[in-house]
Amino acid sequence: MIHDIFDISGNSPLVPVKQLARQSKARFFAKLEYMNPCCTHYCRVASAIVRDAEDRGVIHPGMTLVDWTFGTSGIALAMAGITRGYKLLLVAPDRICREKQEVLRALGAEMVLTPSDALPGDPRSCVAVAENLVRTLPNAWFANMYENPVSLNVHEQNTGPEIFRQTGGKVTHVYVPMASAAMISGIGRHLKSVNPLISIIGVEPVGSTYHDLHAGRPAGVVSAFELEDIGAVHLTPFWDPSVIDRIVQVDDAEAFNCGRELLRAEAVFAGGASGAAMAAALGESERLGDGSLAVVMMTDFGAYDLSRMYNDEWMRQKGYYRRSKSSLDQITAADILQRKVRKDLIFALPEQTLSDVFEMMKQNDVSQMPIVSYGSPIGSISENKILSILIENDAAMNGKVVSFMEKPFPVCQSDATISELSEKLQKNASGVLITLNDDRLQLITKSDLIDALTHK
Numbered sequence: 502m503i504h505d506i507f508d509i510s511g512n513s514p515l516v517p518v519k520q521l522a523r524q525s526k527a528r529f530f531a532k533l534e535y536m537n538p539c540c541t542h543y544c545r546v547a548s549a550i551v552r553d554a555e556d557r558g559v560i561h562p563g564m565t566l567v568d569w570t571f572g573t574s575g576i577a578l579a580m581a582g583i584t585r586g587y588k589l590l591l592v593a594p595d596r597i598c599r600e601k602q603e604v605l606r607a608l609g610a611e612m613v614l615t616p617s618d619a620l621p622g623d624p625r626s627c628v629a630v631a632e633n634l635v636r637t638l639p640n641a642w643f644a645n646m647y648e649n650p651v652s653l654n655v656h657e658q659n660t661g662p663e664i665f666r667q668t669g670g671k672v673t674h675v676y677v678p679m680a681s682a683a684m685i686s687g688i689g690r691h692l693k694s695v696n697p698l699i700s701i702i703g704v705e706p707v708g709s710t711y712h713d714l715h716a717g718r719p720a721g722v723v724s725a726f727e728l729e730d731i732g733a734v735h736l737t738p739f740w741d742p743s744v745i746d747r748i749v750q751v752d753d754a755e756a757f758n759c760g761r762e763l764l765r766a767e768a769v770f771a772g773g774a775s776g777a778a779m780a781a782a783l784g785e786s787e788r789l790g791d792g793s794l795a796v797v798m799m800t801d802f803g804a805y806d807l808s809r810m811y812n813d814e815w816m817r818q819k820g821y822y823r824r825s826k827s828s829l830d831q832i833t834a835a836d837i838l839q840r841k842v843r844k845d846l847i848f849a850l851p852e853q854t855l856s857d858v859f860e861m862m863k864q865n866d867v868s869q870m871p872i873v874s875y876g877s878p879i880g881s882i883s884e885n886k887i888l889s890i891l892i893e894n895d896a897a898m899n900g901k902v903v904s905f906m907e908k909p910f911p912v913c914q915s916d917a918t919i920s921e922l923s924e925k926l927q928k929n930a931s932g933v934l935i936t937l938n939d940d941r942l943q944l945i946t947k948s949d950l951i952d953a954l955t956h957k
Contacts, residue, residue: 507548507581510537511659515667515796520766521779524835524916525786527674527793531769531779532664539577540802541730542684545659546652547577550644551585553651560642562586568644569593569631571680571729572601573801578644579608590641592631594619597729599808618725621735647681653739656687664688664796665695672699674795676782678731678774679703679711679748682739684798689744703748704781706732706756712748714740727753727809727819730801731774749781754821756780757810764803764811772801773810787938834922834935835915837953838943846934846942848873849882851903858902859887869931871944872906878934878942880906910934910944923950 513536518529534542554560565588568578575591582589589610593602596617605612613634619625624633635643646652664672675692677685682703689701705711708724709732726732753773760776763769771779775798782797789795809815816822847865849858849872862870862884869883882902890897890905897905911925912934922945925933932946 505584506538507544510539510544510548512663513537515664516767516769518767518769518779518797521762521783522786524833525783525789526791527786527789527795529782529786529795529797530668531763531767531771531775531797531799532667533769533771534798534800535771535775535802539573539580540805541573541577542660542798542800543574543577543646544580545655546646546649546683547574547581549655550578550646550649550651551581551587554642554644555585560587563640564588565590565638565641566644567591567631567635567638567641568646569627570597570646572597572605573730573805574646575610576601576604576608576805578646579605579610583609590634590638592627592634594627598806600805601729604805647683648737648739650738652681652683653687656684657690658687660684661688661691665692668794668796670696671794672796673793674700674702674782674789676702676704676749676778676795676797678778678798678800679705679709680731680733680774681737682711682733682741683737684800686739686741686744689741693744700746701744702781702785703745704731704778705748705750706777707750707752709733709750710735711740712750715742715745715748728756728773728777729806730772731777749785751777751780751784753819754823757816757821758823759783760803760806760810769799770803771799772803772806774801775799776810832919832953833915834913834917834933834945837919837922837945837949838915838935840952841943841949846871846873846944848878848942849902850874851879851901851906853902854899855882855887855890855902855905856898858882859884859898869946871910871932871934871942872902873942876940876942878909878912879903880909881932882906883931912936912942919950919953926950 514533515530518531522529537544566582567590569592579589591610592613594617595614615627615630616625635641679685685703692699706726706728708726756773756777759780760773778797782795849870851874871878872880910932915935922933926947932944935943
């Protein structure tokens, strides 16, 4: 039986990432932590913190819960507290998304906004202001969600086991957006205890502190970043590098755009922190390899970022805007090559005779062929060209093909879109050579493009 709305938090869906990861040999899954009553992964934590404090007799209904927040942790605490008879007073940087502020006010939480440029130690910072309010207000309690030990316990005892269970124990990598480090350390402790080979990867914005700390260097100079609910400007007690394999930094533009692509390609309506985690995971897809199963934590909800990340004008003003891929742009050269029956490139060497090359073309039922020297395309030859040569000089068949070759086919990478390929083929090219990751070449023709378009 459900006793309150927080009983349905946890067991968040684990869904496959298909379109964005279609070129990877590894499997990627998005764990939708935002799909709970609070639309944030803090839902698990907020309810547990309030109940723990009540069980210890530290708080009782009628008191004021005070905390500092970047938005979503405050929303979760407000929902957990107000429904149990508590008042909420939250301190937040003045730059947090308008949507988060409006949700907090709708919940009835009082808010104090502090300057975003006030770093820890500055009496104007949201941490210092929250601590001061607790000291001066009667009947107030500092929830301190970012450093409350219950946070770590929740992820170690619930989130970590949940990931292992949902993947049938096959998880090999977990990508976690890092703020307080409670989630990554809790998940890491559990998963490393059942399988030390599971890789735990933290994700943070460029300008955050964990990357340097994990590398054994002093924390570098903290720089500003637009991402919210991810990143840290100082060390927290949850930082446990023994269960974290590496830290990947992602800049604001890549995080926001990857989040937008998640919505367009996968119908995953996540926020910037989740976009950063997915960008980090997809960026490492080649190193993961066959048999890998990567879980990417989707910790924040896209609707809390409509005025920024999902607002084209805001993205343009910040210099982050990147045109969303059309349905055609979703099809790449790698996708087209997967449809081809012939996987090996048929090509001629420059020292071969025109007669030998023509015989190869007949045997392989091709009408044109690239000429390759030491792995690089230097020209091409076609049936039409051979015919025009023979009309003028039938003895030319014994000459080397290098003497008669036409211009080489254009070359593209395997991630070239169908629009790019079409543009090159329309410029009188009969084919486009694709460079694969292992430096092999394959050919795409106009008929290959037509086949891809008619069967997409």
